[in-house]
Amino acid sequence: MPIKKQRLGVIAGCGRLGSYLASKLSALGYSIMVVDIDEKAFRNLSVEFSGFHIIGDVTEFKVLERTKLGEADFFIATTGEDNVNIMSAQVAKRMFTVRQVIARVSDPKRDEAYSELGLLTVCPTAISADVFLEKLALEKNRSPLKGWL
Numbered sequence: 001m002p003i004k005k006q007r008l009g010v011i012a013g014c015g016r017l018g019s020y021l022a023s024k025l026s027a028l029g030y031s032i033m034v035v036d037i038d039e040k041a042f043r044n045l046s047v048e049f050s051g052f053h054i055i056g057d058v059t060e061f062k063v064l065e066r067t068k069l070g071e072a073d074f075f076i077a078t079t080g081e082d083n084v085n086i087m088s089a090q091v092a093k094r095m096f097t098v099r100q101v102i103a104r105v106s107d108p109k110r111d112e113a114y115s116e117l118g119l120l121t122v123c124p125t126a127i128s129a130d131v132f133l134e135k136l137a138l139e140k141n142r143s144p145l146k147g148w149l
Contacts, residue, residue, distance in 0.1 A: 006031045010067045010098075012058040012088050013079035017104065017124075019044035021076060026051045033067045036079075058088040064096065074100035082106055089119055 007030050011022050014036035022034045023046035032051030035058050036042065042053045056063035058079070069075060075092035077085035082105050089103035102120045105111040111123035 007073045008033070008068065008071055009074045009076065010035065010064075010069050010072045010092070012036075012075070012077040012085070013104075014038075014041035014044055014053065015078065015080060016044065018076075018078035019046075019049075021078065022051060023049045033072075035063060035067055059084055061091070061095075064088070064091060069096040069098060072096070072098050074098065074102070076101075077103040079104070080106075082110055086110075086114055086119065093119070 009025055009030050010033045011018050011025075012035050014022065014034045018034060018036070019041070022032045026032050026049045027046075030051075032049075034042070034045070034051060034053045035056055036053070037055070037057050039055050045053070054063065054066055056066065058064060058077070069092055072092075075089065075096075075098045077089045077092075079085055079088075085103040085105060089101050092098040093101045100120075102122060103114070105114060105121045105123050106125050108123050108126045108129075111121050111126060114121050
């Protein structure tokens, strides 16, 4: 029976979002490499996290090389800086030819622009706003907002 290759993923940023994703993907059996410039950020990882971490700046090519990005199946940029996420995502896609690349972009205007350039992005601001509006719409029959939405 052939041995099934474990999918390798690299996550830039180990804040709340990056550490949550890394922990979830690790629990699902993925081999995960997390990169963050702040050593203390790795404390956010769950106790069950079985992947690896590198202290470094993802805007530096040498740091990305150390993550084995050239062998990765996917790259997810989750830092709190839109520019860092977009830049590292472009490098992962174009220079390391990573197949699946996703960048977190907090500014909805930038999200649209980068999506038009072919980058796969997730905008927590837009997603959160949509969820809030959806919940308001569901509650409008029972709230003082009735007739506003």
